[in-house]
Amino acid sequence: MSDIAYAPSALPQPIPVREILPWAVFGGLLMLIAIYFIGSEEGAMTLVSGLNTHEFVHDARHLLGFPCH
Amino acid sequence: MVGSLLLRGMLVGILAGLFAFGFARIFGEPQIDRAIAYEEQMAAAETPSAQPAEEEPELVSRATQAGLGLLTGSVIYGAAIGGLFALVFAYVHGRISPLGPRATAALLALAAFIAIVLAPALKYPATPPAVGSPETIGARTELFFLMLVISIAALVVAVALARRLWAQHGAWNAGIAGAAAFVVIIATVQYALPTINEIPEGYSADLLWRFRTSSIGMHAVLWTVIGLAFGALAERSFASRSGRRAALR
Numbered sequence: 001m002s003d004i005a006y007a008p009s010a011l012p013q014p015i016p017v018r019e020i021l022p023w024a025v026f027g028g029l030l031m032l033i034a035i036y037f038i039g040s041e042e043g044a045m046t047l048v049s050g051l052n053t054h055e056f057v058h059d060a061r062h063l064l065g066f067p068c069h
Numbered sequence: 070m071v072g073s074l075l076l077r078g079m080l081v082g083i084l085a086g087l088f089a090f091g092f093a094r095i096f097g098e099p100q101i102d103r104a105i106a107y108e109e110q111m112a113a114a115e116t117p118s119a120q121p122a123e124e125e126p127e128l129v130s131r132a133t134q135a136g137l138g139l140l141t142g143s144v145i146y147g148a149a150i151g152g153l154f155a156l157v158f159a160y161v162h163g164r165i166s167p168l169g170p171r172a173t174a175a176l177l178a179l180a181a182f183i184a185i186v187l188a189p190a191l192k193y194p195a196t197p198p199a200v201g202s203p204e205t206i207g208a209r210t211e212l213f214f215l216m217l218v219i220s221i222a223a224l225v226v227a228v229a230l231a232r233r234l235w236a237q238h239g240a241w242n243a244g245i246a247g248a249a250a251f252v253v254i255i256a257t258v259q260y261a262l263p264t265i266n267e268i269p270e271g272y273s274a275d276l277l278w279r280f281r282t283s284s285i286g287m288h289a290v291l292w293t294v295i296g297l298a299f300g301a302l303a304e305r306s307f308a309s310r311s312g313r314r315a316a317l318r
Binding site: 012013014015017019020023024027028030031032034035037038039040043044051052055056057058059060061062063064065066067068069 | 155280
């Protein structure tokens with residue numbers, strides 16, 4: 001890692017990757033599912049039948065810039 | 070440590086979502102109302118007056134969509150973005166620059182806003198109701214997310230390049246090279262990707278502009294709150310961690 005040798009002592013101690021990874025997998029998946037439901041459910045794809053999710057978050061979806069009907 | 074950062078990120082995201090909701094409610098909702106009024110006008114003009122336009126069954130009332138629905142959407146989106154932000158922050162902090170938690174969080178939020186909001190919106194901007202035909206929703210969604218993924222990848226490339234050049238050429242030159250790489254990648258990709266224009270003839274340009282600026286404004290509020298508030302919280306959690314370590318010694 002010669003490329004971080006420019007100011008080695010000034011760098012704050014990074015969090016080890018093995019400590020981040022489990023959180024990243026668990027948290028990342030959860031967050032992406034949440035964003036999917038706000039952004040795309042009942043748009044291009046549908047997991048839950050009906051249009052209720054789509055209609056309920058309709059305004060948020062438009063204003064957040066997700067492609068919507 | 071990562072768990073507590075993730076929790077803080079989500080809490081900050083909820084706060085940011087509330088602010089974004091306030092902004093969207095004041096600046097965005099009037100434009101949505103105008104767009105829906107236009108949509109109804111068009112529908113009324115298409116059907117002869119003898120048989121009144123068939124009302125679509127309203128699953129959710131307009132008041133709910135503009136109130137609780139918008140609030141729910143903003144807060145859940147905010148919490149999710151805040152959580153992802155915290156995870157990326159946990160990786161980036163101490164790895165890319167010697168900056169402390171607050172400066173890292175602020176710069177990361179700015180970079181994310183440019184890569185996740187601004188750059189994709191230049192090619193595929195937010196569309197108010199009555200713009201966009203239902204038949205193309207699949208293609209539009211694919212292109213939008215493709216643009217989003219490319220934009221994030223371009224940011225990663227730009228940061229990696231800047232970091233590589235930093236030691237030899239200094240922070241300024243490295244930063245300029247990274248930013249230039251980002252702009253070139255985005256410009257090339259946006260030139261190559263197909264354009265979507267489904268704006269009906271005679272659609273109000275003023276409405277479109279106001280809708281799109283309030284959409285970008287809503288994201289700007291969200292990312293500003295996340296970047297600044299998360300930085301403050303993260304600084305505290307780092308300070309308490311090193312304080313505990315010092316006490317143990």
